[in-house]
Amino acid sequence: MATYLEINKKQVNEEKWEEPFYINMGPQHPSTHGVLRLFLELEGETIVNCTPIIGYLHRGVEKLGEILNYNQTIVLSDRMDYIASAANNTAFALAFEKLMDLKIPRRAKLLRTIVCEMARICNHLLWLATHALDIGAMTVFLYCFRDREWLLNIYEKICGARLTHTYVRVGGVRQDFTQEIIDELYKFTEEFPPRIYDYETLIDVNRIWLKRTKGVAVVPAEDAINLGLTGPVLRGSGVPYDVRKFRPYDAYVEVDFIVPTGKNGDTYDRYRVRMEELRQANRIIRQCLDKLPETQGEPVVAENAPDLLIPEKIKKPEPKPVPKKGVIFKGEEIPVVPPGEAFASIESPKGELAVYVISDGSNKPWRLRIRTPSFVHISAIPYMSKNHLIADLIAIIGTLDIVLGDSDR
Amino acid sequence: MLERLIYFLIAAATLLVIALLHVAYLTYAERKIIARMQQRLGPNRVGPRGLLQPIADMLKLLTKEDLVPYGVDRPIFYIAPFISLVCAGTGVALIPLWEKFIISNINVGLLFILALSSLSAYGVILSGWGSNSRYAFLGGLRASAQVISYEIAMSLALLSVVLMAGSLNLKDIVNAQINSPYKVYLIPQIIAFYVFIISAIAECNRIPFDLPEAETELVAGYFVEYSAMRFAIFYLAEYFGMVVMSALAVTCFLGGWIGPFEVPYIPFFWFLIKLYFLLFVYIWVRATLPRYRYDQLMGLGWKVLIPLGIINLFLTALLKLIF
Amino acid sequence: MEELLNELKEKFSSVIIEIQKKDYPTLICKRTGFLDLMKYLKDEKGFKYLIDLCGADYLEYKYKNFEERFEVVYHLYNLDNKVLLRLKVRVPEKDCWQYSVTPLWRTANWFERECYDMFGISFRGHPNLKRILMPDDWEGHPLRKDYPVYLEEEQEWKTYKEFKEKIKEQS
């Protein structure tokens, strides 16, 4: 809208022969992964300037969170990054648990870790599928979807939904795994690593893939930190920052895994990092599954976890000994949730997903702030796409792994 | 005179129908083969195993609204698809399907086909220009650059064949192959064949060289604004181009209609087998490879294929001189 | 950790009002001199990564012990020492602005735009302070507490209303 008009005003210099070539990429475009709009200024096919315009999927999750109670807010989080909703659930739940000072049973932690890593595999498979399709390798797309389907079926058994799980609740998870699910997950972890070779045969050493990804959109480590890039994008530049290692949450302290990093910070390195993460996620699931029998029979919700329906008011329980005269205890309200603030962040498959919540004592958050990786990553597109070709821009959007529901909230 | 005319008309009509059927079923085959490579089912709703799918597609596209966007250059917009189709389709008439079946046996057959395939770029460029769309325009520009650069590589590859056969007449080329020691030019001209196949894929705008239409970059490139019948014609032209290019490869490198043994009653048998195999390669490659970038494509054309073509031509000439 | 906080308190005694230790150490700062503190933290203390920047509205907040209405909250992270630091700057409603940290962290660019969009806090020194999630001609700042969750019909977006009328005319 405004951007277009503003630029239109200053253009068309009649004395000059050349006028810049403007292109509107999106909001309806097959490879902008949603309703992202990129306003491009081109010189031939080289991008001189790129202005991302977002907000087409803005649903006001932060505002809605202020009128819903803590457990209901988790339902909203499903709709943010709808490819890896279990990770979002966990981020929300962690922040709320910190606020309420809950102690999560070990079994719930393990279960959460499993679903989070499943979400990572789901997400990376979908990323690889769309990234490869954007670059033109259409068969990888279908192979990735084939394997993702399996995971979605497992998700369906775990929590009754394929995409919007709402599996994690404040204080734990909603229900335990059955033996059937555990067996199937074991089978998956057995069979998944060989399947990764399928994709790699098609693209890993393929000369066209190498040409399209090597040396494209190089981000040096210093710049990557300054731009706020996180997750595989940052690790591709060689910075081993991973929230799972730096500020461990859930059961990540117990499991053994490697944080893969790249060297050059180009699209190929980020691709390699994600492929390695697929294997690591598989390993983590395996280790967690091995630990599950130790916690057999434990509850999956914290002792003092709030009910799903968090009451609006709690009356102070009447103290057993009769109080002094004149002190009215009966009917005095106490905060449902301790007032204060909490900040929790997780390593979501796309990057660092941070939730900052302020409570005013009621059953609803006073302020819910979500720092999503996609939002930050989109803001890096102008930097990364400068002096690249249009075809590279597609690769850049692919390599950043953005979801517009995540960025616009 | 009249007899000849009638024969000519009947033969042309038959050939056209057969070629059109081939093109239609090529789309079906492509969808089915790629589906199987990707572990999908592919079209299977219309008719047994989806065999009537191309016909249903055609009917659907013909009955759809012919949308003309605002601000297009109307005459050019209307005529561009037909230029593409005619240029791509006419080539079929020159291909010797069999010793005794060739509609137009002219002495400059090869040259004529090359000229036609260059002309077909006009359809692409004009549609890109006339659509009044930036994506289409970029697609048209890419197409023109691509077609021009790959045309050269292809001509160089074919030129060595011409040198060996000593004729531009396609029938003579096949006959020359039959009389040559290897029966086909594939073996002595392997480099030329390599260059030719790559340029042919580029010439037909197929993956990995489908830059002008690059689905994920330029949406659909030069025919982004087209709909209904005109869109279908572009589609037809593309597949026609594939058929003609494969037929040319069969004629010039794979020995045309000859085969290891004679198949009774079907004189076209070996020709068709070779043709189908080449078409399968097109589809196969599409299912496997990613897409080149624009500048890399140009680099490949000018820095690899053209030098290779020239070296090959030089070698051929040298060998011809010696023996 | 303790050392760092003490050092900061000594060095920036005029900037830092209070130091809280809840889940993460929190510095509550004044607006004046804030940029110097941030610059010091980034260049000298290695807080190179700005995790988050957001606003918060404390209108009629029950447990409030300060006057100003808004707060801008920064979360900084030191990648070498694994230290997370939270900084808060309180912004009164009347002159609703804060210094921009975009020159220091490029991440802040969009965060500040979002904060401006949602709370109406303007950032001085920001290169391109425009709305980001809401349309450019939107009225009001949605995350303020006095902004209703459900809009009345007359509060609807102007452009959308015009568009609806246009469609009505055409049909």
Place this chain on the structure above:
Amino acid sequence: MRILEKALLIEILKGLALTLRKMLFARPVTIQYYDKVRPVPAPGFRGRHALVKDENTGDTLCIACLRCVKVCPSRCINIEYEADPETKKRKIVKYEIEALRCVYCGYCEEVCPVNAIVLTEYYEYIGFKREDLFFDKEKLLKNWDEFIITQKRPYLNPFWKPRGIPEKFLPAKKRQFTGV
């Protein structure tokens, strides 16, 4: 060696071999919907809503406690009830679910103290009008009838009594519940 590999397109040939192998030997993983329907969703799939019918009275089990209304994040449940002045027992007059607004989180079935509402495993439902997906009480009971005949009795939805949730989180009636 490298150059030879490059000139002979080794890695491209490997990719081609993979796709050819898949074409010749692998079976399609997709199914043609409606000729073949995918196996019944896992127990606990959150599909179409239904109100559990009481076998004896033929009416719903709902006691109009309004917990589901309060917990619904998308506020798609609407209940009207009248209270008996003497026994103070509530009786439902209206129970409506707007399925188009529902987000299928399953909170309502989890908080219901008497297991009156359920998200059935039935997922193939459509509507030609908006009203078709606006379930009132009759429709919800009908949904239950349609669903329960396909199930083995006794039927127990996992969300009625989630696995691994300690008993103190469950209302008294749910603790001994074994299915309908």
